[in-house]
Amino acid sequence: xxxxxxxxxxxxxxxxxxxxxxxxxxxxxxxxxxxxxxxxxxxxxxxxxxxxxxxxxxxxxxxxxxxxxxxxxxxxxxxxxxxxxxxxxxxxxxxxxxxxxxxxxxxxxxxxxxxxxxxxxxxxxxxxxxxxxxxxxxxxxxxxxxxxxxxxxxxxxxxxxxxxxxxxxxxxxxxxxxxxxxxxxxxxxxxxxxxxxxxxxxxxxxxxxxxxxxxxxxxxxxxxxxxxxxxxxxxxxxxxxxxxxxxxxxxxxxxxxxxxxxxxxxxxxxxxxxxxxxxxxxxxxxxxxxxxxx
Amino acid sequence: xxxxxxxxxxxxxxxxxxxxxxxxxxxxxxxxxxxxxxxxxxxxxxxxxxxxxxxxxxxxxxxxxxxxxxxxxxxxxxxxxxxxxxxxxxxxxxxxxxxxxxxxxxxxxxxxxxxxxxxxxxxxxxxxxxxxxxxxxxxxxxxxxxxxxxxxxxxxxxxxxxxxxxxxxxxxxxxxxxxxxxxxxxxxxxxxxxxxxxxxxxxxxxxxxxxxxxxxxxxxxxxxxxxxxxxxxxxxxxxxxxxxxxxxxxxxxxxxxxxxxxxxxxxxxxxxxxxxxxx
Numbered sequence: 227x228x229x230x231x232x233x234x235x236x237x238x239x240x241x242x243x244x245x246x247x248x249x250x251x252x253x254x255x256x257x258x259x260x261x262x263x264x265x266x267x268x269x270x271x272x273x274x275x276x277x278x279x280x281x282x283x284x285x286x287x288x289x290x291x292x293x294x295x296x297x298x299x300x301x302x303x304x305x306x307x308x309x310x311x312x313x314x315x316x317x318x319x320x321x322x323x324x325x326x327x328x329x330x331x332x333x334x335x336x337x338x339x340x341x342x343x344x345x346x347x348x349x350x351x352x353x354x355x356x357x358x359x360x361x362x363x364x365x366x367x368x369x370x371x372x373x374x375x376x377x378x379x380x381x382x383x384x385x386x387x388x389x390x391x392x393x394x395x396x397x398x399x400x401x402x403x404x405x406x407x408x409x410x411x412x413x414x415x416x417x418x419x420x421x422x423x424x425x426x427x428x429x430x431x432x433x434x435x436x437x438x439x440x441x442x443x444x445x446x447x448x449x450x451x452x453x454x455x456x457x458x459x460x461x462x463x464x465x466x467x468x469x470x471x472x473x474x475x476x477x478x479x480x481x482x483x484x485x486x487x488x489x490x491x492x493x494x495x496x497x498x499x500x501x502x503x504x505x506x507x508x509x510x511x512x513x514x515x516x517x518x519x520x
Numbered sequence: 521x522x523x524x525x526x527x528x529x530x531x532x533x534x535x536x537x538x539x540x541x542x543x544x545x546x547x548x549x550x551x552x553x554x555x556x557x558x559x560x561x562x563x564x565x566x567x568x569x570x571x572x573x574x575x576x577x578x579x580x581x582x583x584x585x586x587x588x589x590x591x592x593x594x595x596x597x598x599x600x601x602x603x604x605x606x607x608x609x610x611x612x613x614x615x616x617x618x619x620x621x622x623x624x625x626x627x628x629x630x631x632x633x634x635x636x637x638x639x640x641x642x643x644x645x646x647x648x649x650x651x652x653x654x655x656x657x658x659x660x661x662x663x664x665x666x667x668x669x670x671x672x673x674x675x676x677x678x679x680x681x682x683x684x685x686x687x688x689x690x691x692x693x694x695x696x697x698x699x700x701x702x703x704x705x706x707x708x709x710x711x712x713x714x715x716x717x718x719x720x721x722x723x724x725x726x727x728x729x730x731x732x733x734x735x736x737x738x739x740x741x742x743x744x745x746x747x748x749x750x751x752x753x754x755x756x757x758x759x760x761x762x763x764x765x766x767x768x769x770x771x772x773x774x775x776x777x778x779x780x781x782x783x784x785x786x787x788x789x790x791x792x793x794x795x796x797x798x799x
Contacts, residue, residue: 229622237702248674256636259643323535325536336781344773352553404793
């Protein structure tokens with residue numbers, strides 16, 4: 227059936243509100259970011275100085291502060307990928323054993339992920355508090371570890387980043403757990419029954435049935451973990467604001483800082499470089515998982 | 521009792537011990553927030569009792585009135601309700617268009633839209649800040665709302681389009697013959713059928729907007745317009761040691777989320793899992 231132009235125009239009305247909003251508030255900002263990254267601009271002056279790739283080069287080769295923040299985010303991400311996702315996988319396997327109360331566990335494990343980053347950060351700031359925090363109280367009075375009396379976890383250079391990472395993982399593991407559990411439940415039960423008949427033990431069943439079928443789901447969880455951990459902001463902002471002495475700064479807190487200091491062009495170049503890093507890492511993960519799946 | 525059964529019993533017990541330990545770790549900080557919100561400042565500083573000595577519910581009154589958490593709470597409610605309403609209306613309309621109707625550049629537009637879901641765009645708050653400034657919408661409720669609505673577009677259209685794609689066309693074709701308009705088909709037939717997907721959309725976006733912080737930080741300076749996440753940081757910056765009051769504020773910010781979560785957990789957990797596995 228041919229549709230008249232008049233009808234097509236009428237149909238356009240359905241997507242018009244979304245389209246207009248999308249172009250103004252999603253598409254235009256992306257293009258604007260790219261454009262700004264080639265200019266030196268303080269956000270106020272009428273005049274913007276075109277500098278080509280100068281800001282990119284400066285960030286890549288002469289900005290240790292930015293790379294330091296990248297390393298910090300990398301540290302958080304690496305621990306999340308291993309410890310947090312390892313825990314999530316273990317819990318998903320345990321709950322999937324048709325255990326009593328599995329729904330209660332599911333509800334409780336997913337509680338931290340629904341809380342806001344600010345709320346989680348501020349609760350844990352209180353828990354970590356050197357003088358009045360319950361963590362030190364337990365360490366000193368229950369375990370007799372005197373060295374933790376008045377120990378300020380979040381202002382000590384040695385512990386601040388790890389302390390934040392623990393909270394990030396506390397908030398994040400439930401998310402991976404839910405997705406992995408859903409993935410496990412899509413594996414047909416009769417595969418295991420057949421394996422049992424053939425005399426496969428639990429480890430063999432895991433190795434030859436569960437693991438290969440779970441790889442795509444695990445890859446997805448890993449990608450979400452990388453994107454979420456690298457772009458961490460709310461937790462850092464509410465717990466340390468990048469301190470002590472920049473030891474918990476991450477890319478987004480730096481980008482925000484540069485923007486607040488009026489270096490709009492420089493901040494956008496940083497955002498784009500960071501976006502490229504995220505894309506490359508995600509693509510690499512998909513590539514590796516495809517290789518593994520063969 | 522045979523060996524197999526005993527082995528299973530032991531395995532089950534070990535499993536429960538592990539799971540309960542993790543569950544306690546999840547719940548304790550939230551419990552500690554609640555408990556501390558009902559203590560006095562003195563008690564927080566001197567004792568670590570699990571429950572408050574005397575339950576100071578007046579902390580909440582003070583938090584609501586003196587610390588402005590009442591204002592922040594109402595602001596958050598406003599942003600969430602209005603934002604979610606527009607997201608659902610705009611995305612369902614567009615998703616119906618993409619799923620059922622013909623117009624110029626339909627596929628191209630859809631793919632451009634969806635690609636923003638896949639490409640990470642950190643730092644997009646910078647151009648948004650500049651855009652709102654140029655539009656004269658910086659530090660306004662409208663400006664923040666527009667950012668929130670735009671942020672929900674791609675996911676909403678993606679979710680609802682795949683839902684509409686799976687709806688049988690026959691009902692709509694029959695209604696079309698009976699003289700129902702295109703908009704009528706969307707409004708009277710497709711939208712009511714999409715209720716489960718709409719519920720997912722409402723819940724996910726409510727949580728996202730209620731918990732959002734970064735855009736609120738960039739867009740707003742005026743305290744009377746701030747949502748509660750932003751208000752919490754303002755309070756924390758000014759009254760750094762008033763822990764019971766801060767915990768009361770945190771609880772106020774958390775109660776709606778937890779209530780919605782507990783009532784809708786099936787939807788949320790299914791939505792997360794299904795959304796992730798599809799994508």
